[in-house]
Amino acid sequence: GAVVSQHPSRVICKSGTSVKIECRSLDFQATTMFWYRQFPKQSLMLMATSNEGSKATYEQGVEKDKFLINHASLTLSTLTVTSAHPEDSSFYICSASEGNQPQHFGDGTRLSIL
């Protein structure tokens, strides 16, 4: 149980395009979802936290207009990287939790901007 599915697993696109990443909880209700970014050989850095039906809370230094987060249902959150540039290339990972239960992680999305 407690499976989180993230899609796509890999995306390559041109600079200036927008990219949407989906995160789904398959067998539980994700009242809270989290989005992380991980650069090579580095740790996971929390970008934002979203509660279902509410606006996301962004960490300091993360541009909310650049990284649009939607958490419209208890099983789906999306992260849209708008007007992506090469410096946005990274490994993006979502996690989800039900209430105060531990977070369960997706398998990440490798984003490469050319």
Added chain:
Amino acid sequence: GESVGLHLPTLSVQEGDNSIINCAYSNSASDYFIWYKQESGKGPQFIIDIRSNMDKRQGQRVTVLLNKTVKHLSLQIAATQPGDSAVYFCAEIRSNTGFQKLVFGTGTRLLVSP
């Protein structure tokens, strides 16, 4: 032996040895700690957790030790196997924040040689 890379410390062991991975956490108010294993191209996988009212917890082949006095956490893996090769992260949580906001440590790469 242990070496420090540009960003990620590495611990190299032989198959069958015991491994000890260390972590220093930052917030004395943190009261819940988790160890994660991350394989290449995947999201973090829960290994074991411990609350601040404990100093030791054992799982299958793994033991976590917590020293609150010096804010230190360790993960011991018994009879290390090649499948244990991965990056290991500790994460700390202040559970009174209302939801589980994880703060990840820098990570340690474990390399197990046959």
